Amino acid sequence: xxYGVITFSSTYGAIYAQKVLKEVAPIQVMPVLxxxxxxxxxxxxxxxxxxxxxxxxxxxxxxxPEEYAFYAVTGRGDHLTARPIPDGAASTGSAI
Amino acid sequence: xxxxxxAKGKPCPTPVILAKQAMAEGHDPFTVLVDNPTxxxxxxxxxxxxxxxxxxxxxxxxxxxxxxxxxxCTACEAAVxxxxxxxxxxxxxxxxxxxxxxxxxxxGANLMRMFFYTLAQGEDKPGAVLFMNAGVKLPTLDxxxxxxxxxxxEAGVEILVCGTCLNFYSLAEQLKVxxxxxxxxxxxxxxxAGKVITL
Numbered sequence: 001x002x003y004g005v006i007t008f009s010s011t012y013g014a015i016y017a018q019k020v021l022k023e024v025a026p027i028q029v030m031p032v033l034x035x036x037x038x039x040x041x042x043x044x045x046x047x048x049x050x051x052x053x054x055x056x057x058x059x060x061x062x063x064x065p066e067e068y069a070f071y072a073v074t075g076r077g078d079h080l081t082a083r084p085i086p087d088g089a090a091s092t093g094s095a096i
Numbered sequence: 097x098x099x100x101x102x103a104k105g106k107p108c109p110t111p112v113i114l115a116k117q118a119m120a121e122g123h124d125p126f127t128v129l130v131d132n133p134t135x136x137x138x139x140x141x142x143x144x145x146x147x148x149x150x151x152x153x154x155x156x157x158x159x160x161x162x163x164x165x166x167x168x169c170t171a172c173e174a175a176v177x178x179x180x181x182x183x184x185x186x187x188x189x190x191x192x193x194x195x196x197x198x199x200x201x202x203x204g205a206n207l208m209r210m211f212f213y214t215l216a217q218g219e220d221k222p223g224a225v226l227f228m229n230a231g232v233k234l235p236t237l238d239x240x241x242x243x244x245x246x247x248x249x250e251a252g253v254e255i256l257v258c259g260t261c262l263n264f265y266s267l268a269e270q271l272k273v274x275x276x277x278x279x280x281x282x283x284x285x286x287x288x289a290g291k292v293i294t295l
Contacts, residue, residue, distance in 0.1 A: 015202050028240050029209040042206050076217075 001072035004051055005082065006044045006058070007032050009067045014042035017058060017068065024057045025050035035082045036071055048072075051085075099126040103135065104158060108260045109278050111135045112142050115163065119146060125164040131157055134259035134268060138278045139163075186290040188224040189215070190282075191231035194238075196295055208234065211295065212244035216251075222293075224254040224285045227274070231295075232261040236270040245273045256282055 008014040014029075021027050025046055032041040046054050051070075058068060070085035101118050103111035111130050118126045128139055136152055139161045143150035151162040195204025196211060212234075215221065225248065227235055234241040235257050249255050255274030262268040262276065286292050 011203065015206060018206075028213060028243070029206050030213045031210045042210065 001048050001083075002074050002076075004046045004048060004054070004085070005030070005033065005036070005071045005073055006046070006054070007036060007041060007069050007071065008043070008063075011042055013063055013067050014044065017044055017061070017063060020057050020061045020063075021046070021054055024053050027054075033071075033073065033080070033082055035080055098162075099123040101126065101128045104129050104131045106130070106135075108135065108138065108263075109280065112138050112278060112280065115139055115142055115161075116146075118163070119148070124148075125162060128161045128163065130159050130161065132263075133159070134263060134276050135159070136161060137276045138259065141277075141281065185220055185222055187222050188226060188285050188289040188292045189222050190226045190228070190286065190292050190294045191234065192228050192294065194230040194233040205238075208295070209238070209240045209244075212241050212248075216244040216247040221248060221251055221253050223289060224256060225274075226256050226258075226277075226282045226285060227261070228258040228282065229261050230265075232257050232265060232267060235272060235274045236262070236267040242272040249273055254285070256285065258282065 006017065008017060018027065018029065021044060028045045030043050030045045032043040036043075055070065059065070071082045072085050073080065073082045075081055099118060101111075101114045103114050106114070111128060112135075115126075115128050118128070130136060130139065136159045140150045140152070142148075143161075143163055147166055148163045149166050151164075153160045153162070194208065195201055196207035197204055225245070235245055235255060236242075245255055256277035257271060257274045259268070259276040259278055262271060268276070
């Protein structure tokens with residue numbers, strides 16, 4: 001993947017997650033990709049090498065697993081693909 | 097000895113206005129004295145736009161900006177005084193605040209970062225992004241917006257930041273990207289743009 005994206009079921013979750021994650025890895029806020037959802041929402045972008053750290057930090061936070069989802073993004077423009085990273089990303093991160 | 101304009105202690109844009117007066121009165125060469133780097137930058141740009149050269153001398157916190165008419169023909173002067181062709185599109189973004197919209201500050205800050213993320217990623221880029229008032233907190237203090245502005249700048253987008261506003265918020269030393277600018281340049285970019293989007 002070129003970069004990872006986390007989407008959230010609520011805006012509050014997205015804002016809270018930034019506070020948690022900026023302590024563990026460099027992140028950026030971005031709009032949720034059209035490829036993932038037609039809705040508008042706040043997503044967090046992170047570097048592939050930070051996947052395990054980011055997943056572990058969210059797992060340890062007060063957010064519930066069903067309140068967020070991880071995606072691996074590759075390519076851009078018309079060639080962009082976003083693939084869901086299954087639950088337990090923290091343990092399977094190295095397989096991505 | 098050439099004509100001297102003493103603009104020490106004068107707030108922006110007074111030094112620029114006084115220098116323009118000196119030009120209009122036909123003084124050449126002439127020298128403008130100011131006491132802050134922002135005024136120096138503004139005067140240098142004025143010189144560039146008006147076909148003058150500007151040499152800067154500094155002593156004990158006082159800057160002397162020496163204006164002299166460049167070796168020029170009318171055509172070069174016209175070329176110099178015309179606005180820079182924008183590398184980006186024929187439109188500009190005016191950012192007068194540090195969040196998007198009214199309401200929750202944190203949501204507004206996120207929306208602003210997402211705006212610049214999207215702008216930097218897209219193909220259709222503006223010719224200029226103009227920052228005033230609390231908007232100047234973005235190219236100074238917001239790490240993510242700074243990253244996006246650097247990418248935009250590298251793509252040829254002009255980033256102009258109000259010097260008066262930087263001074264007001266004591267952020268002049270913390271500008272990470274863009275050019276310290278003034279009302280003249282910012283208004284000119286607005287007037288020349290096909291459209292201005294205000295945030």
